[in-house]
Each structure stands twice: as C-alpha cells, then as structure tokens.
Amino acid sequence: MFDEIRFNTIERLPNYVFAEVNAIKMAARRSGEDIIDFSMGNPDGKTPQHIIDKLCESANKDKTSGYSVSAGIYKLRLAICDWYKRKYGASFDPESEVVATMGSKEGFVNLARAVINPGDVAIVPTPAYPIHSQAFILAGGNVAKMPLIYNEKFELDENKFFENVEKTLYESIPRAKFLVVNFPHNPTTVTVQKSFYDRLVAMAKKERFYVISDIAYAELTFGEYKTPSIFEVEGAKDVAVETYTLSKSYNMAGWRVGFMVGNKKLIGALKKIKSWFDYGMYTPIQVAATIALNGDQTCIEDIKNIYAKRLEVMLDSFTNAGWDLLRPSASMFIWAKLPTNKAHLKSLEFSKQLLQKASVAVSPGIGFGEAGDEYVRLALIENENRIRQAARNIKKYLKEE
Ligand SMILES: Cc1ncc(COP(=O)(O)O)c(C=O)c1O
Structure with missing residues (x-):
C-alpha cells in the first residue's frame, strides 16, 4: 500500500553493515554461547x-x-x-x-x-x-x-x-x-x-x-x-x-x-x-x-592503564596465535590487517568466520568504508583473561585449512 510514497531521507541511508555480524553474535549468545566481544567502542568500565x-x-x-x-x-x-x-x-x-x-x-x-x-x-x-x-x-x-x-x-x-x-x-x-x-x-x-x-x-x-x-x-x-x-x-x-x-x-x-x-x-x-x-x-x-x-583527573590515568595493559596482552597473545598486529599509539582499538592465510576472505566473511569458529566478535573494516576491507577493528573492551582465551580460540581457527 502507498508504494508511491517514498521516504527519501531514509532511502539515502545505507543499511548498517555491522548489523549482519551483530545478528550472528546475538543468535550465538541466545543459544548460550560465550562470545568474546571486541566489536564496539563501548567502554566496559564503571564511571568513576x-x-x-x-x-x-x-x-x-x-x-x-x-x-x-x-x-x-x-x-x-x-x-x-x-x-x-x-x-x-x-x-x-x-x-x-x-x-x-x-x-x-x-x-x-x-x-x-x-x-x-x-x-x-x-x-x-x-x-x-x-x-x-x-x-x-x-x-x-x-x-x-x-x-x-x-x-x-x-x-x-x-x-x-x-x-x-x-x-x-x-x-x-x-x-x-x-x-x-x-x-x-x-x-x-x-x-x-x-x-x-x-x-x-x-x-x-x-x-x-x-x-x-x-x-x-x-x-x-x-x-x-x-x-x-x-x-x-x-x-x-x-x-x-x-x-x-x-x-x-x-x-x-x-x-x-x-x-x-x-x-x-x-x-x-x-x-x-x-x-x-x-x-x-x-x-x-x-x-x-x-x-x-x-575534578580529579587521576581516574583517566586508571582507565588508560587498563587499556594499556589489555593492549600489551592482545599484541602478545594474538601474535603468538599467528595473527601479527601492529601497535597503535592512541585510541581504544587495534586496526588489524587480516591474517595472511585469511586475507582472501575480506573483512565481512572473516568476521563471520571468527564468530562462528572462534566465538570472537570484531568489527569488519568494510563497515567503515571500502578502504577498510582488508582490516578488522578490535576494541580493547574485554578483560585480559578473555583476551587470552580469544587468542587460544583464534590460534585453533587460523590453523584450520
Ligand atoms: C570518532 C568518534 N566520534 C564520536 C563518537 C561518539 O561518541 P559519543 O558517545 O560522544 O556520541 C565515537 C564513538 O564511538 C567515535 O568513535
């Protein structure tokens, strides 16, 4: 009904690229799976x-x-x-x-x-x-x-x-x-x-x-x-x-x-x-x-220290798992090039596989534009133990052929 009535503003907006990965993530969670989630820039810490x-x-x-x-x-x-x-x-x-x-x-x-x-x-x-x-x-x-x-x-x-x-x-x-x-x-x-x-x-x-x-x-x-x-x-x-x-x-x-x-x-x-x-x-x-x-700004130092420690753990454990990551000097993210043996997948398919085969959620680079398609973004919003667990899962996945 009313097919002739168009909503131009909405039609000009693209569909949310992250939605596809989010849907898989939510379905996995609902079936009881523990997903280690590095996908959003959403701080996990409590407000000071x-x-x-x-x-x-x-x-x-x-x-x-x-x-x-x-x-x-x-x-x-x-x-x-x-x-x-x-x-x-x-x-x-x-x-x-x-x-x-x-x-x-x-x-x-x-x-x-x-x-x-x-x-x-x-x-x-x-x-x-x-x-x-x-x-x-x-x-x-x-x-x-x-x-x-x-x-x-x-x-x-x-x-x-x-x-x-x-x-x-x-x-x-x-x-x-x-x-x-x-x-x-x-x-x-x-x-x-x-x-x-x-x-x-x-x-x-x-x-x-x-x-x-x-x-x-x-x-x-x-x-x-x-x-x-x-x-x-x-x-x-x-x-x-x-x-x-x-x-x-x-x-x-x-x-x-x-x-x-x-x-x-x-x-x-x-x-x-x-x-x-x-x-x-x-x-x-x-x-x-x-x-x-x-007020007192020492809370920022505390928050930064948490991200800094997680960064070291992620760089170290993911590299050991066979995924070479480069060090950022700011933000709460790692911008990670797809591992060499998965580069052909491009970012969306790689992100789906990481979810399905390693229970790890990341943001596919394509969601930030075509220039991002060889990358995924990892947010430092999970604790150190869960980062290490993610690295173990990823190691197994990367060894699969
Ligand atoms: C670069 C950049 N600007 C702005 C925002 C939005 O922040 P806010 O929570 O203040 O709306 C984000 C959130 O991820 C961001 O990455």
Whole structure:
C-alpha cells in the first residue's frame, strides 16, 4: 500500500553493515554461547565514583528535575572552557563559542543538519567512523571521500593528506565547504602532530572551507604520545569547530555528554537548531559532567592503564596465535590487517568466520568504508583473561585449512 510514497531521507541511508555480524553474535549468545566481544567502542568500565556521587547529590536537590538549558548549563560551559585552557592553552567565550551536546554524535549530526544546504559537499577521509559521512547524507548533503594514508606506526602521511584534500576540493562539484578530521582516528587509530593543524588551518583559510575536528579519543593515548587540538593553532576559530566526548575518557558512554567549541557562526547554528530539538540534558548529568572535567583527573590515568595493559596482552597473545598486529599509539582499538592465510576472505566473511569458529566478535573494516576491507577493528573492551582465551580460540581457527 502507498508504494508511491517514498521516504527519501531514509532511502539515502545505507543499511548498517555491522548489523549482519551483530545478528550472528546475538543468535550465538541466545543459544548460550560465550562470545568474546571486541566489536564496539563501548567502554566496559564503571564511571568513576566521584562523578556518580555528584549525579546522585544533584538529583536529590530541589529544582534539578525540570527542563534544563539546551546549550548546556553555564557552569558546564565554563568547565569546558577551563578544560581547553588547561589542556591546550585555548580560550573560548562560554556564551558564543561553546555548546554542550548529548554525546558528540548528537552534536555532529545536528551541526550537519544546521549548516548543510541541499547538495553541499563535505570531505571525509576514509575509512571513517560511519557518522562522519552519514551526518551529511542525513542532512541532504553529499560526501567526497578521500583515502587516509598512513605508515606502519599509524602516523598520518601529512603530505599525501594535503595533496588529497587539494585534489578532492578541485574535483568536488559544488566545491566542498567542510572537511572532517578525527585524530586519533576511528577506526585506524592514526594520529597527527600539532604541525598538521598548523598546515590545515592555513589551508582552510586559503581554500575557504570549514574544518570539523573530532577528538573523541584525545585522552586515550599509549606511551609518550599526546593528542594535539586544532585550537592550539592561532586563528583556528576562524575556520574550525572541535568536538569532544566524556564517553571514552570517563567511561560515560551511556550518559550521553559531549561538547563542541570554536567558530561562532557554526556554534551559533548548532545552538539554534538544538534549541528546536531538545531542552538540554538532565541537569544532574550536566552537574556531574562539570565535576568530571574539573575534578580529579587521576581516574583517566586508571582507565588508560587498563587499556594499556589489555593492549600489551592482545599484541602478545594474538601474535603468538599467528595473527601479527601492529601497535597503535592512541585510541581504544587495534586496526588489524587480516591474517595472511585469511586475507582472501575480506573483512565481512572473516568476521563471520571468527564468530562462528572462534566465538570472537570484531568489527569488519568494510563497515567503515571500502578502504577498510582488508582490516578488522578490535576494541580493547574485554578483560585480559578473555583476551587470552580469544587468542587460544583464534590460534585453533587460523590453523584450520
Ligand atoms: C570518532 C568518534 N566520534 C564520536 C563518537 C561518539 O561518541 P559519543 O558517545 O560522544 O556520541 C565515537 C564513538 O564511538 C567515535 O568513535
């Protein structure tokens, strides 16, 4: 019935590639099988106690249960400004350059919705976190993809990056207005140095496009590496916004708290569109987020240490099992090339086989775009014993012919 009535927005969205692997995973679980799950970037740890306590304290107060402020309560916006000042020496006006979001995904999608005219083009390096493309498609825009080139240490090839942006800018019709950058990168873990942002800001000014930077994994670094921000560059506000989330650094993924800062025109657009969609996060969540950003940061060290230990166990045990993995310097992932004797399978079939024959779930690289099809993404969200068990299962599977 009503076949002539089409839903264009939905039809332009691709089916979720991870759904196929998820369905096998759920079926196996329902039949009682223990699946060791490295598939999602969903932190398994508990939110630090002082943040939970603040949530409860605020929830128990009068006048915290009503509608809140869509752009974020002033104290949270001030805490966001303090966070940037402390970490990156960057200053923002809490009224016009900062907005709290219900996780960075919500902010990203609504920003695209606010600023994209029909047919506008955004450049997205691939493989990519799916939202980075789909936000523009949902908004009625188009995406120009360009390959992300990096070395064996997962460091970005800057020269190639800027060559590719230039090429994509000249080839895209109409000319692209936006570029998405996400370092440390999901899914590849690729990182950059501050010098990258110096070049990027200069190029964006010269070529007249906006940069949307996502630093979701900024705090999750291994060893000496420190994540830079685009706002360490003088004048970046003219061309850029940046988004960050409390989901990963503070184990708060389910709370849905993030923020976006920077260019007044873009932040103003996001604030305005959000004011039509929401009444703000539950106030106690915002109060607790203020404490997370302003309070004791040793909890981040604890969370990082857990990922760092798991990383060592995974690198060691999987390599022993016959699957050579390369070391990332940030994020909560390993971007793993398919083992040599399984390379012909490509990522989706390999992921299905891992589930069915080794009871291990991973994210097939194809879910992040065609450029990811020789890889799978492993998230460090299972404990060390389960990582070792997964390695034993994988060893048996890899020996099969
Ligand atoms: C690069 C990147 N950005 C944003 C998000 C979304 O985070 P949030 O929980 O803040 O919506 C994720 C989640 O996995 C991510 O990987």
